[in-house]
Amino acid sequence: MRTSRRPGASVCGLDAAMDVIGGKWKSSILWALNEHACRFGELRRLLPGVTEKVLASHLREMEADGIVHREVYDEVPPRVEYSLTPLGVALNEALAPLGVWGREHLLGGRDDHHSTTGDRG
Amino acid sequence: MRTSRRPGASVCGLDAAMDVIGGKWKSSILWALNEHACRFGELRRLLPGVTEKVLASHLREMEADGIVHREVYDEVPPRVEYSLTPLGVALNEALAPLGVWGREHLLGGRDDHHSTTGDRG
DNA sequence: CAGTATCCCACTTGATACTG
């Protein structure tokens, strides 16, 4: 998958940011983790439709990008918790206006089940 | 290509917005048009690496999404100018924090040749 | 539970050539 950034890209910060959140489910993962740390299976349940492979890939990329923290607990049964790093929190906040724009202009400003739990629309 | 939105997606405004700017060159096109209206060939020159086909596809999608306006002048030689609609301007503004985030945290806050021409990093 | 390993396909993107 994406081992390095797009060749020749990232001439400006926006391109770099788009690369970080470019995965199909990354913004959803970000939103989910914004509320509280989640275990792998919990994320899978929160994101209906995502496969284990894709979820794992995205999480590894987001961890490599420094926006997600992976905490492993040596227990049985095994437990791993994912949470946002301060960088991830900042990214989520930077994403907020975009979510508002989408809700206002694309969804006709109608309400949805996320709008009261966060500020991302 | 993308005739409709991602099936089953757009549960929140952010997903919808991500779909609109999901194309590889769309954010760059947005940035280019933010400064002034551009002709097709001008955009091609401003975006080294993009092919005519992809540029045309992106422009048609962005026009369909209501963020780009296409003005045709019946002259010879033919002239077509692309510009941002108010919606596109709003999108660009909503994108600004993301560009700042990327420049601050991904590019190490270093300057680049865009940072003085706009607010997107 | 929390992943990895394969295989596969659709879609996006790219290269090139051609047209109004």
Place this chain on the structure above:
DNA sequence: CAGTATCAAGTGGGATACTG
């Protein structure tokens, strides 16, 4: 100049099965 048509390729994402 401003595209469209065709062909080719690369990648992300999905389905399924298996492992520590």
